[in-house]
Amino acid sequence: xxxxxxxxxxxxxxxxxxxxxxxxxxxxxxxxxxxxxxxxxxxxxxxxxxxxxxxxxxxxxxxxxxxxxxxxxxxxxxxxxxxxxxxxxxxxxxxxxxxxxxxxxxxxxxxxxxxxxxxxxxxxxxxxxxxxxxxxxxxxxxxxxxxxxxxxxxxxxxxxxxxxxxxxxxxxxxxxxxxxxxxxxxxxxxxxxxxxxxxxxxxxxxxxxxxxxxxxxxxxxxxxxxxxxxxxxxxxxxxxxxxxxxxxxxxxxxxxxxxxxxxxxxxxxxxxxxxx
Amino acid sequence: xxxxxxxxxxxxxxxxxxxxxxxxxxxxxxxxxxxxxxxxxxxxxxxxxxxxxxxxxxxxxxxxxxxxxxxxxxxxxxxxxxxxxxxxxxxxxxxxxxxxxxxxxxxxxxxxxxxxxxxxxxxxxxxxxxxxxxxxxxxxxxxxxxxxxxxxxxxxxxxxxxxxxxxxxxxxxxxxxxxxxxxxxxxxxxxxxxxxxxxxxxxxxxxxxxxxxxxxxxxxxxxxxxxxxxxxxxxxxxxxxxxxxxxxxxxxxxxxxxxxxxxxxxxxxxxxxxxx
Numbered sequence: 001x002x003x004x005x006x007x008x009x010x011x012x013x014x015x016x017x018x019x020x021x022x023x024x025x026x027x028x029x030x031x032x033x034x035x036x037x038x039x040x041x042x043x044x045x046x047x048x049x050x051x052x053x054x055x056x057x058x059x060x061x062x063x064x065x066x067x068x069x070x071x072x073x074x075x076x077x078x079x080x081x082x083x084x085x086x087x088x089x090x091x092x093x094x095x096x097x098x099x100x101x102x103x104x105x106x107x108x109x110x111x112x113x114x115x116x117x118x119x120x121x122x123x124x125x126x127x128x129x130x131x132x133x134x135x136x137x138x139x140x141x142x143x144x145x146x147x148x149x150x151x152x153x154x155x156x157x158x159x160x161x162x163x164x165x166x167x168x169x170x171x172x173x174x175x176x177x178x179x180x181x182x183x184x185x186x187x188x189x190x191x192x193x194x195x196x197x198x199x200x201x202x203x204x205x206x207x208x209x210x211x212x213x214x215x216x217x218x219x220x221x222x223x224x225x226x227x228x229x230x231x232x233x234x235x236x237x238x239x240x241x242x243x244x245x246x247x248x249x250x251x252x253x254x255x256x257x258x259x260x261x262x263x264x265x266x267x268x269x270x271x272x273x274x275x276x
Numbered sequence: 277x278x279x280x281x282x283x284x285x286x287x288x289x290x291x292x293x294x295x296x297x298x299x300x301x302x303x304x305x306x307x308x309x310x311x312x313x314x315x316x317x318x319x320x321x322x323x324x325x326x327x328x329x330x331x332x333x334x335x336x337x338x339x340x341x342x343x344x345x346x347x348x349x350x351x352x353x354x355x356x357x358x359x360x361x362x363x364x365x366x367x368x369x370x371x372x373x374x375x376x377x378x379x380x381x382x383x384x385x386x387x388x389x390x391x392x393x394x395x396x397x398x399x400x401x402x403x404x405x406x407x408x409x410x411x412x413x414x415x416x417x418x419x420x421x422x423x424x425x426x427x428x429x430x431x432x433x434x435x436x437x438x439x440x441x442x443x444x445x446x447x448x449x450x451x452x453x454x455x456x457x458x459x460x461x462x463x464x465x466x467x468x469x470x471x472x473x474x475x476x477x478x479x480x481x482x483x484x485x486x487x488x489x490x491x492x493x494x495x496x497x498x499x500x501x502x503x504x505x506x507x508x509x510x511x512x513x514x515x516x517x518x519x520x521x522x523x524x525x526x527x528x529x530x531x532x533x534x535x536x537x538x539x540x541x542x543x544x545x546x547x548x549x550x551x552x
Contacts, residue, residue: 162449162450165449166446166449166450169445169446169449169457170442170445170446173438173441173442173445173457173459174438174442174459176459177458177459177460178456178457178458178459179456179457179459180454180455180456180457181445181449181454181455181456181457182453182454183449183450183452183453183454183455184453
């Protein structure tokens with residue numbers, strides 16, 4: 001069986017940057033998991049003693065706090081600043097951007113719509129910058145019945161699919177006199193998605209490596225499934241199942257933006273081993 | 277044969293307003309045809325001595341100038357102001373709006389895209405307010421190869437179809453970080469279009485009454501043709517052809533926003549007469 005790697009996969013700029021920051025900040029504590037990849041977080045803990053607090057209440061007497069790539073809420077940031085701890089900001093600049101946009105647009109009186117998953121930490125952070133709240137949606141259905149007013153500003157979670165974002169924009173354009181559209185979907189997301197789309201058309205089995213809590217990884221799985229029904233999301237190589245590869249000719253491999261190369265290497269080795 | 281009138285048709289707010297202004301301005305001269313309906317323009321000439329100048333060079337020594345519903349260019353307006361003539365503004369407020377938007381957005385550094393027909397007087401007027409020019413397009417094809425930059429503001433000619441406008445917006449959203457969308461398509465346009473769509477699904481022959489130079493009338497024809505292949509655009513009742521109605525059961529009638537009721541009445545009478 002042939003194994004083909006997607007043309008673009010894995011670590012994005014923001015994740016690489018965050019990991020470098022963490023490696024340079026020994027003994028620090030991250031506010032929320034630094035990235036959505038447990039394996040990499042364990043490595044940072046073992047090699048650099050970078051610990052993870054899963055919320056303000058777990059921070060305790062930690063002195064150096066790293067803000068996760070997905071960012072945190074405005075309120076948490078203010079509390080951290082008041083507590084006189086050293087703050088090291090590893091928020092991805094592509095996430096800081098929608099935070100700033102939402103702050104400015106809500107101050108200018110725009111109704112804020114965020115296209116994204118309201119439970120995702122990135123979205124919770126971005127939403128917290130809206131002066132008078134924001135409507136968080138994943139489909140136009142959720143906009144039905146909402147009072148949208150005369151001017152709406154819309155941003156997207158950085159890891160969504162642009163096709164879905166455009167559908168929401170179209171819905172708004174038909175109903176709202178002014179719609180200010182900020183396409184905050186990040187390029188790395190686009191590139192990994194495009195590559196997954198292409199590869200999944202050639203493959204008869206697709207392995208998507210990444211965290212189950214990673215939004216961009218889940219999008220890669222959805223895209224792969226559209227073209228290749230035998231697509232699987234795994235976090236570690238020991239989740240691979242020999243039966244997935246029986247009778248297959250081409251195995252495509254891709255990985256989410258928070259999946260380190262060393263995990264991808266292990267997965268590929270393991271696929272080779274069990275299909276020998 | 278049954279004759280059915282569309283639920284919404286004919287005169288819009290801006291046209292009604294312009295005609296009232298013209299009737300109150302005896303002996304004035306309109307800058308460009310007041311509305312896109314020759315019959316109504318002839319009536320205003322005969323009953324109120326309101327003449328039509330087809331450009332600055334035809335104005336001569338006219339003292340009172342009425343600005344047409346579609347508006348005029350910024351340059352022509354400035355020239356008129358300098359000439360000390362009395363200016364009576366019959367520009368439709370829904371056209372003044374995109375003029376103001378284009379002025380403001382171009383001053384704020386947005387690249388301007390106008391969705392409309394570059395030869396139409398409304399669009400020529402709106403475009404003239406763009407500080408550094410504007411891209412005028414009717415399809416995304418015309419945007420290919422354009423340098424769009426980081427922020428684009430888009431307005432629409434008031435009489436276009438929203439489906440086409442949304443396609444252009446989608447194209448921009450995928451390529452430009454900030455797209456500021458002003459849906460300047462007017463409600464009367466929507467309503468007449470929706471009613472034409474509905475009626476043309478029931479009718480086996482459709483008569484669309486309006487000027488051949490009228491953008492919104494042409495849209496009504498296109499929409500009618502989508503559902504009823506026997507759709508005809510006429511300006512006057514004497515263009516009706518008996519053969520159009522042979523073997524038909526339901527004749528739908530609609531009219532553009534600049535078509536006066538008296539013409540519609542004449543057309544309906546004539547249809548009754550020739551199908552008796």
